[in-house]
Amino acid sequence: MTKEQVRQAILDILTEIAPDEDIHSISDDGNLRDQIDLDSMDFLDIVMELRKRFNIEVPEKDYEFLATMSSCVNYLFPLLGDRKLAS
Amino acid sequence: MARDWLKGAKQKYDTVIIGSGLGGMTSANLLAKLGHNVLLAEHHYNLGGMATWFKRKGGHVLDISLHGFPIGMIKTFRKYWSKDMADRVIQLKNIRFDNPQFTVNTTFDRVDFTNLLENHFGIMREVIDEFFNTVREMNFYDEIKLSTRDLFERFFPGRKDVWRFLMEPITYANGSTLDDPALTYGIVFSNFMSKGVFTYQGGTDELIKEMKREMESNGVDIRTHCLVDKIYVEGGKVKGVRINGRDIECSTVLSNANVTTTIQHLVGEENFSPEFVEEVKNVRLNTSSCQVYMGIKRGEKIDYDGDLLFSSVADEYDTDKILSKDVSSRTFSFYHPFIRPGGNRYSIVSSTNARYEDWANLSESAYLKEKEDLIETTLDALEKYVPDIRKVADYFEAATPATFKRYTLHPKGTSFGTKFEGLKVSRELPNQITGLFHTGSVGIIMSGWLGAANYGVIVSNEVDKLLRSVKAEASMAASSA
Ligand SMILES: Cc1cc2nc3c(=O)[nH]c(=O)nc-3n(C[C@H](O)[C@H](O)[C@H](O)COP(=O)(O)OP(=O)(O)OC[C@H]3O[C@@H](n4cnc5c(N)ncnc54)[C@H](O)[C@@H]3O)c2cc1C
Numbered sequence: 001m002t003k004e005q006v007r008q009a010i011l012d013i014l015t016e017i018a019p020d021e022d023i024h025s026i027s028d029d030g031n032l033r034d035q036i037d038l039d040s041m042d043f044l045d046i047v048m049e050l051r052k053r054f055n056i057e058v059p060e061k062d063y064e065f066l067a068t069m070s071s072c073v074n075y076l077f078p079l080l081g082d083r084k085l086a087s
Numbered sequence: 088m089a090r091d092w093l094k095g096a097k098q099k100y101d102t103v104i105i106g107s108g109l110g111g112m113t114s115a116n117l118l119a120k121l122g123h124n125v126l127l128a129e130h131h132y133n134l135g136g137m138a139t140w141f142k143r144k145g146g147h148v149l150d151i152s153l154h155g156f157p158i159g160m161i162k163t164f165r166k167y168w169s170k171d172m173a174d175r176v177i178q179l180k181n182i183r184f185d186n187p188q189f190t191v192n193t194t195f196d197r198v199d200f201t202n203l204l205e206n207h208f209g210i211m212r213e214v215i216d217e218f219f220n221t222v223r224e225m226n227f228y229d230e231i232k233l234s235t236r237d238l239f240e241r242f243f244p245g246r247k248d249v250w251r252f253l254m255e256p257i258t259y260a261n262g263s264t265l266d267d268p269a270l271t272y273g274i275v276f277s278n279f280m281s282k283g284v285f286t287y288q289g290g291t292d293e294l295i296k297e298m299k300r301e302m303e304s305n306g307v308d309i310r311t312h313c314l315v316d317k318i319y320v321e322g323g324k325v326k327g328v329r330i331n332g333r334d335i336e337c338s339t340v341l342s343n344a345n346v347t348t349t350i351q352h353l354v355g356e357e358n359f360s361p362e363f364v365e366e367v368k369n370v371r372l373n374t375s376s377c378q379v380y381m382g383i384k385r386g387e388k389i390d391y392d393g394d395l396l397f398s399s400v401a402d403e404y405d406t407d408k409i410l411s412k413d414v415s416s417r418t419f420s421f422y423h424p425f426i427r428p429g430g431n432r433y434s435i436v437s438s439t440n441a442r443y444e445d446w447a448n449l450s451e452s453a454y455l456k457e458k459e460d461l462i463e464t465t466l467d468a469l470e471k472y473v474p475d476i477r478k479v480a481d482y483f484e485a486a487t488p489a490t491f492k493r494y495t496l497h498p499k500g501t502s503f504g505t506k507f508e509g510l511k512v513s514r515e516l517p518n519q520i521t522g523l524f525h526t527g528s529v530g531i532i533m534s535g536w537l538g539a540a541n542y543g544v545i546v547s548n549e550v551d552k553l554l555r556s557v558k559a560e561a562s563m564a565a566s567s568a
Contacts, residue, residue, distance in 0.1 A: 017166065041541055045166060048548050052121060057552065 001080045007073050009080070013049045017042050028070040054080060092312040092331060099336040100126040100308070101554050103328050104343060105315045105353070108136030108495075109536055110527030111343030112298050113167050113543030114550070118341075119305040121551050126337070127307050128330050130314040134299055136343070136495055136527075137502065138536060140291040147382030147482045148427065149434055150291045154259075154420045155179055155284035155395060156536040163540050172287075172297055177425075179284045179394035184255070185472075186399040186416075188248040195256070196283040208249050218242045219280070225273030231507065235272040236265035251404035255397050259418045261534050262373040262440055262503040264406040271507055271531040278537065284395065290427050318342070318353045318523070325522030338557050339522040339550050343543075345497045346370070346505060346513045346525045359519050363512075370509045373531070374410060375488035375500035377441040379465040382482030383433040389479060391472050394421055398468065412445045414461075417468060435473070435480075437465045443488040443499035458485040503535070504528030517549060524550055 001009070014036065015023050021036040032038055043066060050056045056079050058066070065075035104115045107129035115127045133139060140150045158176075165173035182195040191207060193199045197219055204210045222238075235254065243249040250265070257263060257276055287294050302309060310330075317329035318340050327336040342349040347370055350356065356364045383389060399416035401408045409416050422434045449457060462483050469476050488500035497504075505512075510530025516523045526546040528534035533542040 041162070041166075041544065044545060044548055048121070048551065051551065051555065055555075 001077075001083050003073055003077055006077050006080050007069065009053070010069065010072050010076070013046055013053070016049070017045045026069055028073075029068050031067055032069065032072075033067070050076075054083065056080070090312075092310055093333055093335075096126065096308060096310065096333075096335065097124075100124045101337065101558075102126070102339040102341055102550060103128060103315070103330075103335060103337045104341045105318075105328070105349075106130075106136060106343030106527065107134040107309075107311075108343045108527050108539060109138050110533075110539040110543040110546075111136070111341070112302065113163075113540040114341050114343070114526055114547045115307045115309075116298070116302050116305055117167050117544060117547045118550060118554075119302065119307045121547075123551070123554055125307045126335065127302070127309045128313040128315050128328075129309075129311045130496065131494060132311050133295070134309070134311065135291065135295045137491070138291055138295065139494075140295075142292075143382060143482050143484070145382060145482055146385055146430075146432060147434060148290060148292060148430075148432070149380040149382060149436065149484075150420075150422065151378065151436075151486075152536070153286055153291050153422075153426075154418065154436070154438065155286055157278035158282040158285055159278055159537050160285060160540070163537060163544075167540070167544055168298065169301055172294070172301075175288045175293075176285050177288050178282075179286050181393045181395075182256075182284060183393040183396040184252065184398075185396065186251065186255075187402055188251060191252075192393075194283050195279060197280040200280060203252075204249065208246070208252070210243065210246075210249065214242060219277075222269075222273035223277045223280075225270040225277075231268040231270060233269040234266055235263070235269045238269040238272065239265070247403045254404055255399070255409075255416070256418075258404075258406070258409055258440065259397065259438065261531050261538075263531050266406075267531060268507050274532045275535070275538075286394075286426065288426060288428065293427075315344075315353065318349070320354060320358045320520055320523070323521055325520060337522075339524065339553060341524045341526055341546060341550055343525075343527040345372075345501065345527075346509055346529050347372070348496065348498060349525055350512070350516075354520065354523065363515065363519055366508075366515075367512055370512055371506040372499050372501045373503040373505055373528075373534070374440050375443050375491055376486075376502045377414075377439045377446075377461060377488070378486045379437040379462050380482070380484045380486070381435040381437075381466075381469075381476065381480045383435070383479050384481045385432070387433070387479040389421065389433050389435070389473050389476075391421060393419075393472075394423070395419070396421070396472065398472070400468075409440050410442050412441070412457075414439050414464065414468075417465065419469065419472070435469065435476075437469065440502075441488050443492070443501075446487045446489050447499075454487075454489070458487065461485045461487075501528075503531065504533070505530060507531055517553070522553065 047058050101123040103126045104111045119125045137152045161173045161176045204215045239250045313330050319326040396419040401415040418438045420436045424431045492500035513525045513529045526543045
């Protein structure tokens with residue numbers, strides 16, 4: 001996956017978790033929590049989706065990396081970089 | 088011969104869920120959606136646990152715990168159940184208080200509470216805002232030494248009327264008192280204050296029917312009349328369960344039974360570390376409830392437009408009085424026809440917090456007499472608001488802590504799990520025994536419909552994590568063999 005594809009994968013997950021929010025207005029460096037009104041249950045859903053879709057385990061100590069879009073991409077890229085896009 | 092309620096069940100499941108409360112069912116549904124093989128075992132003939140209802144002759148349908156929940160339930164339904172269920176959530180707009188200190192009508196949200204605190208109770212705006220911000224920012228990781236009493240003392244010293252306004256509904260909602268940690272108050276109160284009180288259009292019966300349908304379509308093997316009386320543990324790991332005398336294998340068990348029952352009776356203390364066993368002994372159960380159900384005759388109506396009424400004749404808020412069998416405070420839920428559209432029926436349910444000890448040791452005749460008295464005194468109290476209640480209602484029934492115990496098997500009929508310390512014990516289970524999990528009403532903050540359902544999700548995340556690693560190991564072993 002390229003960085004852009006990783007970003008898209010995160011957007012796909014967010015679209016499922018928060019269908020009423022304007023996902024495309026998300027800026028890279030603002031807090032996700034504030035931009036699209038995510039609560040702690042939503043972050044848990046992101047963790048579960050990452051496990052389901054990509055078999056990635058995000059340990060609790062790394063939850064902080066899910067705070068903004070760019071920190072998400074930077075955190076997940078090394079983990080997803082060698083993956084092919086799911087067909 | 089007795090019917091075999093496990094007929095056709097498999098010998099082995101990924102996970103067995105013990106109990107179909109909102110915690111257990113939400114977990115069952117989510118884990119099945121995540122691709123696991125799930126057995127849901129419920130001892131009662133109905134699913135739902137405390138989220139239940141009953142039907143009586145004359146077309147009466149009576150709800151037990153549908154008095155109201157916070158708006159967060161919409162999201163919980165949408166994400167872990169279905170959009171249809173989320174769309175059924177509607178607001179209850181007329182919440183009333185009537186007691187010797189004040190009589191007010193509110194939508195039970197921050198805007199309206201701020202307005203009432205300022206204009207009715209004469210509190211300064213800055214203090215109100217500061218109070219709301221403080222409680223909203225409380226979270227699970229906070230210092231728990233501050234009690235709710237300390238919190239009120241800090242913001243509203245000496246203002247017992249304000250304390251009552253802020254506390255009485257929460258005591259009804261989860262059994263907590265002024266002595267419980269402020270953060271348990273803050274989290275639950277803020278959940279309600281965000282937008283008000285909500286309910287499920289269609290009633291509890293429709294809700295549980297939908298949940299059952301949803302679980303079936305996701306492949307959960309649902310079994311009622313199935314009592315789990317043993318969780319097998321070997322070498323520190325879960326091996327299986329015994330249901331109605333039959334052994335079923337599984338690598339994970341998620342118990343929705345009471346957390347102390349799970350440890351002390353289903354698994355057995357000998358399987359835990361001695362320190363943990365001691366810790367469990369110190370977990371305090373929450374209190375239980377009494378309810379009086381009143382079914383209104385077909386064709387009759389009630390001319391009271393409140394949805395929820397916190398009514399009391401006690402001079403001030405007092406936990407002992409609230410729990411006393413000599414009842415002075417009651418919450419009345421008025422179920423208007425809009426709850427079950429098309430039926431044009433009304434019902435009223437009165438709820439009070441209660442102690443198991445007051446009801447458990449009565450002779451059968453004394454118990455029946457006390458129940459009769461409870462109904463009569465409730466009707467007397469309700470006449471203030473619905474003067475012709477004895478004329479328009481034709482069905483009356485009472486439930487006591489003993490009733491709640493019988494149906495849900497909760498020790499002492501506890502309505503809301505345990506006090507705060509129970510949550511730590513619940514979280515610790517998988518560290519004590521691999522594959523053992525608990526979910527459901529616990530620690531005050533994880534109780535109520537929203538708390539129990541969301542806790543089901545939180546724990547399912549951990550079950551899923553473990554199951555995936557177990558499955559990955561198994562497939563590695565298979566491919567190397
Ligand atoms: C009178 C009353 C009014 C309430 N009102 C409200 C309200 O208005 N709003 C709100 O949000 N909340 C309310 N609540 C609280 C809410 O109903 C509960 O917190 C919530 O439903 C509990 O869900 P739970 O997952 O803990 O499971 P529970 O409902 O406690 O269910 C546990 C289930 O496990 C089953 N079980 C236990 N042991 C076994 C076993 N060994 N084998 C098989 N099955 C077993 C039981 O039969 C039961 O079905 C009320 C509670 C009461 C009692």
